Amino acid sequence: MSRPRRERLRVTGVEDVGPYALVRVDRGGLEPGVPGQFFMLEAPGRVLPRPMSLCLAPRGELGFLLDPIGPGTVALATLEVGDRINVFGPLGNGFRLDVARPLLVGGGIGIAPLPYLSEALERPPAVLGFRSEHHAEAAALLPNAEVVIDPTLITEVMPLDRDVLACGPEPMLEAVRALVPDAQLAWEAPMACGYGACYGCVVEVDGELKRLCVEGPVLCFS
Numbered sequence: 001m002s003r004p005r006r007e008r009l010r011v012t013g014v015e016d017v018g019p020y021a022l023v024r025v026d027r028g029g030l031e032p033g034v035p036g037q038f039f040m041l042e043a044p045g046r047v048l049p050r051p052m053s054l055c056l057a058p059r060g061e062l063g064f065l066l067d068p069i070g071p072g073t074v075a076l077a078t079l080e081v082g083d084r085i086n087v088f089g090p091l092g093n094g095f096r097l098d099v100a101r102p103l104l105v106g107g108g109i110g111i112a113p114l115p116y117l118s119e120a121l122e123r124p125p126a127v128l129g130f131r132s133e134h135h136a137e138a139a140a141l142l143p144n145a146e147v148v149i150d151p152t153l154i155t156e157v158m159p160l161d162r163d164v165l166a167c168g169p170e171p172m173l174e175a176v177r178a179l180v181p182d183a184q185l186a187w188e189a190p191m192a193c194g195y196g197a198c199y200g201c202v203v204e205v206d207g208e209l210k211r212l213c214v215e216g217p218v219l220c221f222s
């Protein structure tokens with residue numbers, strides 16, 4: 001398991017991918033970790049860092065795909081090459097990679113951890129769902145994926161005889177879990193510290209309280 005480190009890293013690229021932003025930073029001494037693990041990125045002008053899954057790990061860099069939905073993600077998505085930001089990670093539990101017949105499933109910005117996961121699993125089949133053609137431009141990050149656009153749902157096209165590894169909005173994860181109870185699912189909760197100290201990310205899972213940053217974000221229920 002990689003040891004998390006905090007470093008101030010230089011931004012090496014910022015590009016639009018549909019409505020999302022792909023932000024790349026120099027890797028410095030940070031390890032990319034296991035797909036599904038996350039990093040805390042300090043947005044300029046914001047007190048609390050924001051959790052982000054690792055999307056890509058090209059040589060010497062870390063790449064993050066951001067959906068600019070609020071002040072922190074907008075500040076990160078509008079960084080410029082040469083800016084420096086504090087990055088802490090890798091954190092949490094990622095996906096188990098010892099699966100026989102993987103199928104990657106992603107909804108919206110839930111595609112973020114899948115390109116790195118796909119590389120680690122040698123490009124297995126994938127199904128992605130987006131709310132519009134513009135959002136679906138992000139599917140270019142996972143070239144072999146089948147793509148559906150609302151109102152078609154991922155669960156309408158997803159084969160059920162595979163080892164599912166999924167990330168996406170909660171209703172999508174619940175629907176996937178109902179069809180494939182042993183799916184590995186990457187969940188989200190607002191996080192302040194990322195390493196178990198603040199209890200800000202506690203979620204109730206099947207009647208049990210869990211700190212998602214240390215027991216997740218990837219959980220499997222079977």
Ligand SMILES: Cc1cc2nc3c(=O)[nH]c(=O)nc-3n(C[C@H](O)[C@H](O)[C@H](O)COP(=O)(O)OP(=O)(O)OC[C@H]3O[C@@H](n4cnc5c(N)ncnc54)[C@H](O)[C@@H]3O)c2cc1C
Nearest residue numbers: 038050051052053066067070071072073112188189190217
């Ligand atoms: C482990 C993990 C990995 C993530 N990876 C990515 C990623 O790769 N790319 C990406 O774009 N986003 C990712 N997120 C979500 C991202 O961290 C939040 O969208 C971000 O922190 C919002 O910050 P903000 O200041 O832009 O918006 P805020 O103003 O903080 O939030 C905007 C709205 O989103 C809600 N919200 C904020 N954070 C969360 C959350 N984590 N879960 C549910 N609702 C939330 C708020 O309640 C508010 O309604 C991840 C979250 C987690 C926990």
Ligand code: FES
Nearest residue numbers: 194196198199213
């Ligand atoms: S984010 Fe602080 S305990 Fe999980």
